[in-house]
Amino acid sequence: MQTTTVSELFSVFDQSVRLIREHRHISYLEALCTAGEIIFKGTAQDEELGKKLEPFYTDFYREGMTAEEIRRAFQLAALKGMKAxxxxxxxxxxxxxxxxMGHVVALLAGSRPFSILDPAVGTANLLTGVMNQAETDHIAAYGAETDDLMLKLAFTNANLQQKEIHFFHQDGLGPIYSGPVDFVVCDVPVGIYPDRQSAKSFELNGINGxxxxxxxxxxxxxxxLKESGYLFYLIPNQLFSEDKEHLFHRFIQKNAAILALLQLPSSLFKNAAAAKSVILLQKKGRGASVPKxxxxxxxxxxSDERKMxxxxxxxxxxxxx
Incomplete structure (x- = not known):
C-alpha cells in the first residue's frame, strides 16, 4: 500500500472540508460527510460550491487505488474532526x-462467503477494514448506530469504498433485523446502560447489581450469531475483574467457547483505565469445536516490528x- 496515495486522498478530503466549511459554516465532521457525498456522486447541488470542489471529485478515483487506501484516508480525516x-x-x-481483527476474521472465513455485523458501527472504520482484508467479495454486512452524525459518516465511508452495507439507525442492543450472521465484530461501548427496562431482557443484566x-x-x-459463529470484540481489561459473582463466567460456559484473549499493549491507550483486550468467542452449536x-x-x-x-x-x- 502506498502511503503517498493515502496522504493524497486525505488532502483531498481535508481541502474539500475547508472549502465547504467556508461556504456553509458547519463542523468539520458534517463537512466531511458533505465532501464524501459530493465526491461519490461526482456533482454538487450548489453550483457555486460545485465549481470549487470539481477539481477534487473529478480526480479522486484513480487507477490502481484500493478501498483500503480510501478507508485509511477517510479515517485520518474523521480523526482530525473528532480531535477538533x-x-x-x-x-x-x-x-x-x-x-x-481483519486478519483474524480472514483466517477464520477463508475464501467462503460470510455475513458480518457490527452492532456499534460508528464510522464503519472497523467494519470496512475487516471487509477489506477478506479473501472474498461475497460479504453480507450490517451495522447499527444511534449517533446520527456517526451513521452518516459510516454511510459516506461505505459509499466511497463502494461497499454494500446495510445500516440500521438504532440502539445496537435492540432488535437487529440482519438475521443470524457468521461474525460479529465490535469496539464495545463501555459504561452503564441507561435503559434499565430494556436491560432486564438480558441474562447479563445485574452484574454487581x-x-x-x-x-x-x-x-x-x-x-x-449463527451456531458456531464467531464474536470478535475489543473489551475493557477490567471486564473479568468486574464479574465478581462469576455470572459472566457461567454465561460463557453455557453459550460459547473462548478461543483467544489477547491483552493489547498499553502504548495504544491514553491511560491504564482505558486499556483493552481483544476476545474471540465461538458460539456453541453444530460445527463448533472446543479448543484444547x-x-x-x-x-x-x-511499533516493535520484529516482535510483532x-x-x-x-x-x-x-x-x-
Missing part, C-alpha cells in the same frame, strides 16, 4: 487493531491447528 470537536463515544478503533453496556453487547452479539487450549497472550508493542512479526507467525500457527 471531542465528544464521548466518538472515538475510532486504532488502525493497528483494525488490521489485526448493574447493567454494564459492555457485558450486554457480548450477550447481544452471541444472540445475533485457549490462546492467551500479551501482545508486544505494535514473531507474534503474528505464532498466532497464525495457532489458528492453523
Amino acid at each position: 470537536e471531542p465528544r464521548p463515544g466518538r472515538e475510532m478503533t486504532p488502525d493497528s487493531l483494525v488490521i489485526l 448493574k447493567a454494564y453496556t459492555h457485558f450486554l453487547f457480548i450477550e447481544k452479539g452471541l444472540r445475533q 487450549q485457549t490462546l492467551l497472550a500479551e501482545m508486544p508493542d505494535f 512479526r514473531d507474534f503474528m507467525i505464532q498466532m497464525d500457527q495457532w489458528f492453523a491447528r
Whole structure:
C-alpha cells in the first residue's frame, strides 16, 4: 500500500472540508460527510460550491487505488474532526487493531462467503477494514448506530469504498433485523446502560447489581450469531475483574467457547483505565469445536516490528491447528 496515495486522498478530503466549511459554516465532521457525498456522486447541488470542489471529485478515483487506501484516508480525516470537536463515544478503533481483527476474521472465513455485523458501527472504520482484508467479495454486512452524525459518516465511508452495507439507525442492543450472521465484530461501548427496562431482557443484566453496556453487547452479539459463529470484540481489561459473582463466567460456559484473549499493549491507550483486550468467542452449536487450549497472550508493542512479526507467525500457527 502506498502511503503517498493515502496522504493524497486525505488532502483531498481535508481541502474539500475547508472549502465547504467556508461556504456553509458547519463542523468539520458534517463537512466531511458533505465532501464524501459530493465526491461519490461526482456533482454538487450548489453550483457555486460545485465549481470549487470539481477539481477534487473529478480526480479522486484513480487507477490502481484500493478501498483500503480510501478507508485509511477517510479515517485520518474523521480523526482530525473528532480531535477538533471531542465528544464521548466518538472515538475510532486504532488502525493497528483494525488490521489485526481483519486478519483474524480472514483466517477464520477463508475464501467462503460470510455475513458480518457490527452492532456499534460508528464510522464503519472497523467494519470496512475487516471487509477489506477478506479473501472474498461475497460479504453480507450490517451495522447499527444511534449517533446520527456517526451513521452518516459510516454511510459516506461505505459509499466511497463502494461497499454494500446495510445500516440500521438504532440502539445496537435492540432488535437487529440482519438475521443470524457468521461474525460479529465490535469496539464495545463501555459504561452503564441507561435503559434499565430494556436491560432486564438480558441474562447479563445485574452484574454487581448493574447493567454494564459492555457485558450486554457480548450477550447481544452471541444472540445475533449463527451456531458456531464467531464474536470478535475489543473489551475493557477490567471486564473479568468486574464479574465478581462469576455470572459472566457461567454465561460463557453455557453459550460459547473462548478461543483467544489477547491483552493489547498499553502504548495504544491514553491511560491504564482505558486499556483493552481483544476476545474471540465461538458460539456453541453444530460445527463448533472446543479448543484444547485457549490462546492467551500479551501482545508486544505494535511499533516493535520484529516482535510483532514473531507474534503474528505464532498466532497464525495457532489458528492453523
